[in-house]
Amino acid sequence: MSNMSPDVITQPAEGIFRIAIPVPLPLKYLYSYVISMDSQYLILDLGMDTPEARQTWMNVSKHLGLAPGRVSSVFITHFHPDHVGLAQFAADLWDAPLFMWGQEIDTVYQIFGNSSRNLVPFLEFHGMPHDLATYVDQEQFFTKSVVRLPAQPPIQPLDPLTTWGPLQLLDQPGHTDHQLLLYWPERELLFTGDQILARITPNISLWPNTDPDPLASYLQSLRYLHQLPVKMGLPAHEAIIPDVPGRITEIIHHHDDRAQRILDLINEPHTAFEVAQKLFTRPLTQFQWRFAVSETLAHLEYLRRRQLVTFRETNHKGFYQTLRDDLAESPEGGTALG
Ligand SMILES: [Zn+2]
The missing domain is CATH 1.10.10.10 (Winged helix-like DNA-binding domain superfamily/Winged helix DNA-binding domain)
Structure with a gap:
């Protein structure tokens, strides 16, 4: 029917489709989720705006019947380009509202808007040689080239009291200041975004004008997530996580070891x-x-x-x-x- 390879769409649980969107990063794929509920679809995360990713979404849309009127909402876990990049494309393709946590929306329009922030003084203050700091600072222009945000209507803020059907919406710090995780208590499923990954430890970084102690926030989030009943973790990169509490324990140990080193x-x-x-x-x-x-x-x-x-x-x-x-x-x- 289409030239889609069979592993583009998998179905880890009933009514949940996991979509492999190619991204030009070492991680290779962003995994989006299409969650079907009462003949409507919720889509979680999108990918970077590249021709390959657009083509993948067009094939997937045809295959699953994702059309305007069928897609009720698009949720984006956090502001990173591999999650939000295709925002404008998605708004056009499905004619559906896009949502994130409000503070994360401010970050997304700041970082990918017209202004550019100069990271060179910050990096040099922390000892990075000038040439390398300049290179790192220039990265933002690559990042901007794979992100297109809808202007009207813009991405909308989620209400902290919202649930979406049986799903709870969690606001979790550390990887970014306000990452959206979806938790489905009856089925014990957790959509972990980049907060918990199966193999690599998620990036926890300090930058100017964001959480001044992101590692403390992250560890606190992990301790909260550790006590949720979860049978399966559905992350935005890498393999599905069968044992979420066990993986959380490993990540906490990794950070303890690094602190000691x-x-x-x-x-x-x-x-x-x-x-x-x-x-x-x-x-x-x-x-x-x-x-x-x-x-x-x-x-x-x-x-x-x-x-x-x-x-x-x-x-x-x-x-x-x-x-x-x-x-x-x-x-x-x-x-x-x-
Ligand atoms: Zn991320």
């Missing part, structure tokens, strides 16, 4: 870039340096806020150092860090 590494003052160089010993692409530094910063700020690491500014650069017992001011000659 950082504490061991910085007995001398280090910029965040220098810490990242020691943590990530395999060669990184310029693209990966962006995340290496912003993730390291999330950890360093987490440790600083818990008084395990000190911070000082010297010559317009920020330096972090593990707070050692013998440096702590105390008449008894040292304080336990607990």
Whole structure:
């Protein structure tokens, strides 16, 4: 019927279609979900605006009968380009309203709107060499090229008290400040977005003008999600997660290990870039340096806020150092860090 390969659409649970949308990223696919309910469809996440992704959606729409009037809403988990990029295309194709959490909408129109933000001073302050910082800053122009947002009507804010049929809408911080996760209590299904992934640990990054302690927010979110009854996790990338609580425990351990490694590494003052160089010993692409530094910063700020690491500014650069017992001011000659 169409030239669609059989694994583009899979059906992990009754009435739930998982769609593999190709994205030009190392992760290769964004998984969207088409959830059927009372002969209407809810669509979750979209992909980047590329010709391949548009073609995939056109084939899938024909195959599943996603037409104007059949698609009641499109939900987007968070502002990242691989989730929101096709927003305008989706609005045109299905003539359906698009929704996100309100604060996430502000971010999306800021980042992909006309203004550009200059990240170079921030990255240089944290020790990144000028040329690399300039490259990382330029990435935003690639990102902008794969995102097209509807102007009228724009993406609409979800009401925090909304449920959608049997689905609960969760607002979870850490990966971004307000990621939308869908929870279906009766069926014990959790659409995990990028909050929980099967193999890689989701990126938790510190950037200017966002959550100043994203790792703490993320760990708190994981502890909340851990106690939900969940039989299957349906993520936006990689494989389906059969054991969500078990996977959450692994991710928490990963962050504990990394925090301990950082504490061991910085007995001398280090910029965040220098810490990242020691943590990530395999060669990184310029693209990966962006995340290496912003993730390291999330950890360093987490440790600083818990008084395990000190911070000082010297010559317009920020330096972090593990707070050692013998440096702590105390008449008894040292304080336990607990
Ligand atoms: Zn993401």
